[in-house]
Amino acid sequence: xxxxxxxxxxxxxxxxxxxxxxxxxxxxxxxxxxxxxxxxxxxxxxxxxxxxxxxxxxxxxxxxxxxxxxxxxxxxxxxxxxxxxxxxxxxxxxxxxxxxxxxxxxxxxxxxxxxxxxxxxxxxxxxxxxxxxxxxxxxxxxxxxxxxxxxxxxxxxxxxxxxxxxxxxxxxxxxxxxxxxxxxxxxxxxxxxxxxxxxxxxxxxxxxxxxxxxxxxxxxxxxxxxxxxxxxxxxxxxx
Amino acid sequence: xxxxxxxxxxxxxxxxxxxxxxxxxxxxxxxxxxxxxxxxxxxxxxxxxxxxxxxxxxxxxxxxxxxxxxxxxxxxxxxxxxxxxxxxxxxxxxxxxxxxxxxxxxxxxxxxxxxxxxxxxxxxxxxxxxxxxxxxxxxxxxxxxxxxxxxxxxxxxxxxxxxxxxxxxxxxxxxxxxxxxxxxxxxxxxxxxxxxxxxxxxxxxxxxxxxxxxxxxxxxxxxxxxxxxxxxxxxxxxxxxxxxxxxxxxx
Numbered sequence: 306x307x308x309x310x311x312x313x314x315x316x317x318x319x320x321x322x323x324x325x326x327x328x329x330x331x332x333x334x335x336x337x338x339x340x341x342x343x344x345x346x347x348x349x350x351x352x353x354x355x356x357x358x359x360x361x362x363x364x365x366x367x368x369x370x371x372x373x374x375x376x377x378x379x380x381x382x383x384x385x386x387x388x389x390x391x392x393x394x395x396x397x398x399x400x401x402x403x404x405x406x407x408x409x410x411x412x413x414x415x416x417x418x419x420x421x422x423x424x425x426x427x428x429x430x431x432x433x434x435x436x437x438x439x440x441x442x443x444x445x446x447x448x449x450x451x452x453x454x455x456x457x458x459x460x461x462x463x464x465x466x467x468x469x470x471x472x473x474x475x476x477x478x479x480x481x482x483x484x485x486x487x488x489x490x491x492x493x494x495x496x497x498x499x500x501x502x503x504x505x506x507x508x509x510x511x512x513x514x515x516x517x518x519x520x521x522x523x524x525x526x527x528x529x530x531x532x533x534x535x536x537x538x539x540x541x542x543x544x
Numbered sequence: 545x546x547x548x549x550x551x552x553x554x555x556x557x558x559x560x561x562x563x564x565x566x567x568x569x570x571x572x573x574x575x576x577x578x579x580x581x582x583x584x585x586x587x588x589x590x591x592x593x594x595x596x597x598x599x600x601x602x603x604x605x606x607x608x609x610x611x612x613x614x615x616x617x618x619x620x621x622x623x624x625x626x627x628x629x630x631x632x633x634x635x636x637x638x639x640x641x642x643x644x645x646x647x648x649x650x651x652x653x654x655x656x657x658x659x660x661x662x663x664x665x666x667x668x669x670x671x672x673x674x675x676x677x678x679x680x681x682x683x684x685x686x687x688x689x690x691x692x693x694x695x696x697x698x699x700x701x702x703x704x705x706x707x708x709x710x711x712x713x714x715x716x717x718x719x720x721x722x723x724x725x726x727x728x729x730x731x732x733x734x735x736x737x738x739x740x741x742x743x744x745x746x747x748x749x750x751x752x753x754x755x756x757x758x759x760x761x762x763x764x765x766x767x768x769x770x771x772x773x774x775x776x777x778x779x780x781x782x783x784x785x786x787x788x789x790x791x792x793x794x795x
Contacts, residue, residue, distance in 0.1 A: 356688065357695045358549065362736065377735060477633075479691060484630030490669030490739050491629070494753055497743025497779070507740060507779070526629065533670040538747045 315339045328525040330488045332465045333364035340458050341366045346439045350376045352385050353435040363489050368508040383410035388424035388436045395424045399444040420444045425459040488526040495529035502538040517541050550696050550730040570701040571601035580693040583680040587611040590674040620649035621663035622675045632663040636683035659683045664698035671754045673705040703728035706754050741775035749787050
């Protein structure tokens, strides 16, 4: 049975985050962390469909190399790609079973310590704009309640991505999607700069950038951009 | 697959440049984009450091006017992408949302014969080298295949401009524009390690993010290795680049 209090708290927190001018990558990152807690999985990630025809990782609950690689590898094969094609939830309940539809993906998942994966579509009308990917360390499919909550989280991710603008036209969705992907690149560049400057890992660097953004009431992307653009490597960057 | 389409488009850019007897430039990319997107014209503006952007390439007089007007006015789809993270697609400059977004630009552009204007940022994250604009004399969105081509071409123009810039504008005439020979990296298949490595190199080399990206690519090219593989070595701290030579490491 899912913890009802945690469920309520999660959706209240997510709604609270969606105030004017919020940072979509910060939001999606929070959503992946909360998905891990709520659904008792080991890792979660939001993967977006770049109109260029590729799947791109927008946010992941863990920075571990194997985890990120797992999301990236799905450009070639895996449940996430399948989820985009079919616009339906796709599950691989036991990646250890011998008959694998996605052998390369299953191997990478096993290396990273996962045995099951679920991909839940982020739908906008009839289009799939992304997917919420959930990795478990144990085998077994989600029950109906987990699936329902997982899909609700994926739907909230869609709403967050499309932000405050009402999507009258597909174009606006394309604009928002590109903005999110660019934000993500800016944040990765800033993480690299900070990690190098302080000799810390990427996870720590992200945490510092995010905490500073929240503490100073700025968008994470703006903090990251100022830091990368700054002529010095001093952190926090001059405003 | 995005990779094969990327290669097809690059082939068109190179073929066009070859017909003019020079290395591929962002201008060639713009011309290919106009054809691929089935629009009437296009332009490329380039970020000139702290000063205002300047016009680098136009395909026709209407494009020239659209580009210059937006630079002067500080309004329009191209202006939007300069100050935001995304692209800006004005598929019908006579509709109400366009009127709200660009109250001066939209009616003026329509009067000049542009019903739709599409602006693509030439950026890799915080690296901003310019904007590619396209216009069409009829309203309507860019269909998905055309949007995909424009985004892939914008990536190509971005890499060409970064490499032209990193080799110094004063080297003009000495094969500038193309920078390195060969196909620019397909940014659609971008790995996060490339962005992280770019950020790390700004500190290791004491350079801007644009220069860091160019150095990363130059190193990968000189070692005949994939960009993503070199980036991973940098992120995992198996490789450091030195400020003076573009190639150094622990082995």
